[in-house]
Amino acid sequence: MKLTSQAQAFVLHFGEMGSRWGFNRTVGQMFALLTIHPEPLNADQLAQALKISRGNVSMGLKELQAWRLVELHHLPGDRKDYFTAAGSIWDLARTVFEERRKRELDPTLTLLRQLLLNEPQDEQDALAQEKMQEVYDLLELLDQFANTLSRLDQRDLLKLMRLGSGISKLLELKGKVKGGASKAK
Amino acid sequence: MKLTSQAQAFVLHFGEMGSRWGFNRTVGQMFALLTIHPEPLNADQLAQALKISRGNVSMGLKELQAWRLVELHHLPGDRKDYFTAAGSIWDLARTVFEERRKRELDPTLTLLRQLLLNEPQDEQDALAQEKMQEVYDLLELLDQFANTLSRLDQRDLLKLMRLGSGISKLLELKGKVKGGASKAK
DNA sequence: TACAATTTTCAGAAATTTCTGAAAGTTAAG
């Protein structure tokens, strides 16, 4: 397990970016390495390639499993656990997207729902609640939209993402053509 | 500056979530407080309300300004700097979205562009580069899409986000009606 | 069951991030 300088740079960068993407440096590195490495890797190989402790690898793999980003494999005649990235790049991106939606939106939605149940006690409270309601409505919409996007199949997702400013035109079209798709069929 | 228990809970939660959203606890708290508080607040008021040091407030405000999330105001006859959240909830969300796109995607795109310029030295390198190209293509597309979304005006954005599974139908419609919007006009 | 291979756990160490508060810097007003 020697990394080419290419792979090295890729892996180190994903380590740096890790924290911005929701995991820590070594988890980011492990994910990157499993993503570009065509063969399954076991914990010792990961530890050796990334120069981190065996225990750290174990914790990192646990985390990557919680994110559903890795897959466990077994090689015949070998008792070690081997891991690969779970699916294609698109699959991985989708999974990261879904997990982040869960972690970044759901807790806040839950809290806001609770807070909005309370009767405001005074003027200041009422104003604050108005804002909270706005925040809630927006995050709720965003959450649903994110959900919709992650359910789209890859063809539609590609189509949508490639529309560019054509989106406006399509939305306009929707308004004009009454009945939407049924008419077009 | 006394916070109602509602506001308190909201502010503390945004503090906790802060790290997931790209800033630290106190920056998250400051942002939350400025968002629900109708009046501009000065640094001393923030420090007092959040029970943090004056220096920390100064650093936090600097960060919020870097994110373009706060606006500076001056009250007549008062030399202190007063801050409010920069715009409506939608404005704020859009800004956070844009800033995060910049911070989470751009550095990686830059690195991948560089790495992909190198000629692969061997088989392993070539395979790794294929993967990197896939990652690049996906992130590039995502980046452009995020850009498109943040340029949409609020009406279109709302329309789009409310489509739900209707998105597929609309995309299908696009395929059927040749010429897109121009036809519908 | 016994054992060796492997993985997981977790207390403490190390690294990193955040925070404080005093000092330095800036700015407006007289």
Add this chain to the structure above:
DNA sequence: CTTAACTTTCAGAAATTTCTGAAAATTGTA
């Protein structure tokens, strides 16, 4: 220019997160 009001800076302290490595737990095999 001087002063007072205010803001920023930043070295070190505190808090938090991450990492290590040895011990405990688990698992497959004979």
